Amino acid sequence: MIKNIFFLITLALLTACGTEQSDIAQDTTIPLAKVDKTLKADISVQGYTSTMDNIDIEFLGQTIPSTYSDGKIGNSRGYNWWISKHFALKSDLPEEKVTLYLELLEMAYPHYVALFGMEPPNIGRQRIAVVYGSSRARVREAMLDDGFLRGVHKTAGGETMFYNRAGYNFPSHREHHQRYIVIHETMHAFHMALNGHSTWAPNWITEGLADSVAHHVYDPKQKQLTVMVFDRAPMNYIETGLKQYYSANKPTIEQINDDPALKRGLNFFIIHYLLSSPERAQYFAYFLEQLRLANPHSEATLSTANTLLKQTFKDWQAIEQGFADFVKEIKPSFHIVSGPWEQNGNAYWLRNTDSDKLARLDINPANTATHPVMDFPAPAKHELINIANNNQAAALIEFEASHIHRGEIGIALQLARSEHNKQYRTTFIGTERPKEDHLLSFTVIDGERIVIESSHSEELKTLQIALTPEIKHAIAQNNLLGLNIEIDQSQLNITVKAKYNQVIKQQFAIPLTKALSKSLDAEKISLLSKNNNHAITPYLFSHISLRQRVSGHTQVTNPWLFKQSNLLSRLFKTCQQHLSQLNNCDTELSNLMAKIPSTEQHTSIHTELTLILHHYIKQLGHNGFKTLSGFDSHIYFNQQDAFLRVYNPSDFDLKMSADVSFLNDNKEIINTQHISNVLSSGTHNLDLVLPKDTARIVVEQQLQWQSLNYQSTLQQTLPFFNGVELTVEHSKSDKGNWLFNVTLSGPYSGRTTGTLTLSANSYEQAIAINSQQQAVEIVPYEEKTYRFELAPNRLLNLVTVTALLDVDGEAIKIVKHVKLSH
Secondary structure: OOOOOOOOOOOOOOEEOOOOOOOEOOOOOOOOOOOOOOOOEEEEEEOOEEEEEEEOOEEEEOOOOOEOOOOOOOOOOOOEEEEOOOEEEEEOOOHHHHHHHHHHHHHHHHHHHHHHOOOOOOOOOOEEEEEEOOOHHHHHHHHHHOOEOOOOOOOEEEEEOOOOOOEEEOOOOOHHHHHHHHHHHHHHHHHHHHHOOOOOOOHHHHHHHHHHHHOOEEEOOOOEEEOOOOOOOOOOHHHHHHHHHHHOOOOOHHHHHHOOOOOHHHHHHHHHHHOOOHHHHHHHHHHHHHHHHHOOOHHHHHHHHHHHHHHHOOOHHHHHHHHHHHHHOOOOOEEEEEOOEEEEOOEEEEOOOOOOOOEEEEEOOOOOOOOOOOOOOOOOOOOOOOOOOOOEEEEEEEOOHHHOOOOEEEEEEEEEOOHHHHHHHHHOOOOOOHHHOEEEEEEEEOOOEEEEEEOOOOOOOOEEEEOOHHHHHHHHHHOEEEEEEEEOOOEEEEEEEEEEOEEEEEEEEEEOOHHHHHHOOOOOEEEEEEOOOOEEEEEEHHHHOOOOOOOOOOEEOOOOOOOOHHHHHHHHHHHHHOOOOOOOHHHHHHHHHOOOOOHHHHHHHHHHHHHHHHHHHHHHHHHHHHHHHOOEEEEEEEOOEEEEEEEEOOOOOEEEEEEEEEEOOOOOEEEEEEEEEEEOOEEEEEEOOOOOOOOEEEEEEEEEEOOEEEEEEEEEEOOOOOOOEEEEEEEEOOOOOEEEEEEEEOOOOOOEEEEEEEEEEOOOOOOOOEEEEEEEEEOOOOEEEEEEEEOOOOOOOEEEEEEEEEEOOEEEEEEEEEEOOO
């Protein structure tokens, strides 16, 4: 979580916490090793699902790679550095955990890019820094080493710090949360890497996007990560959101935006609502870009976002009504009645066993829901599972070998839920009374027998049947059992399957009354477990009939698998910026976008978009160059080296000619450089030869794309702004006095006040404290120089400058030392 001064955050236990630019003591600048290695991260992306095909991970030990933390992160006792293509992980965890987290982050990376609409500049030569310690105490150590005067907030599971743009994580006892926290916190670090900070966005964006992308399902066997999952079981933000929504009397998006309190579930709902249709997703992306370019300071972020929302979306009241309707219709498929349940892919298991308590997980997918239902890849077909229609339910049990002899595991058909519990499941306000629900359960006991039990019913007595010796022998060999249930008009047909060389079956039936048969629904089941770590995978007809996402070198990050989203985005922006010249363009594009959810129409939509592109070129001419081409160019720095970053998202070449001038402090040109390139699709980093004493870079660029031409001027002052930094220069006056120029910069956002203290010491003998102090007040992006003077004294050898600052509500300490030579 990101902490802004205008947010009064109520932190949730062991969830991602407030990002802080917090108390910092920095004695020296940490030298960076240049690690410019190109590593592979071959990820197949279809919709919100990423599949790992191939990844390079390299162990660096104590070599510190170049990251967006820009020298503000160092080594720690027992920690080592590991790198992948886009990330640098500092960790004291075992190699298998380091590998898991870097794989997760690389699989999440394409979705970070898609949600923010851009990559961080220089991502090919810098990495996003991540710290993952083995415990809260060990993470605290790492943070102290990096200059922070405290560790992760006491109620948080992780923090991403403003000062060095690095995420700090430690493992909770929940395995799902261990993955969640690194995906969430690194999204914040990605956000900061885009333009140095994240306070330009309000809470519902910073936390909403991070929580949404981390609301995931991970399949370790297939190395497959699905992000932006709306409907799942562990850490269920649907239930959190519904409780917050109804407790707050159904707030609007505007009210949520303007409320400084953190409401994770409400933020989650807004993000999913705005991204749930192709048209709203385009408006949201355009709004997010306009907000980033506006770059408001923290005290103006909420009001700026409020204004831009209403300016961007063409009918704001319709958006608000749509949001209310969206939330009203939400029906979660999953409800953890009692746990603690973990999830790997489609398999569920108990994290901690309790020999006395039966854990229950209800699964009730809504047939008429307008929101995504169980929106992660369905379980693969299995030879031990029979399910061909919606009168069948099944479960694949994967036994933990050492636990086969103990515990209970199985499924239940839900017969009826009490009126009280029905109401509870609507708002999740109050207390649930699960003992009032009526279930028909089928549980495997101690790996020996199946018990069939009906609660609150006299129609069915408790029954049991022993597993055959052949079934038990097969289970002992491969630890798998298929439990298949079919609802017939007069009976339940149960088939148990296992395999040893061949599939072995055991079948039996249970007679049903007509009334009981009608009350059963194979799409409404519960998973049951007690005193074991067995994994159970439910099979429902509605889930296995979903389109399976397969691997392949695809990079389609939208949920509709629409391959021309980039072209659509460029045309959408062009329409928004030239509405007066492009008659009825918004209606035309709106009608096209309404067809996108139908994948069968994608080819025809692409044809129409191509025709629209040519029409816009003809109508707008050179005035449409920037949005139609989608090009972007800026001056950035790779450590001390300047470069021109040019992005060409189109399929057509971009011809570029640029004259670069390097000016000194007197605004005199001290050198020039000419650039001439034909740039294909993608990102191009064009090196600028930076002469000594350069104070400003000016780039006059001329571009050609298709039949269109464009000219613009870029300017960048040096040094490149990097937030709060302290530098000290010293010299002697004509009278022999020591003169100190202390320069302070920053921050990115918020008011900054504090003190600068200069003190002098001797190596040779103890002397009285000799110090001077000045008050500090500095605004964002400002640079101020404070002057100190010391009378000559041969005993003085070391001067220390200490900055104690309050930056946007956070206390920071920066220390610099100067050795005096007489």
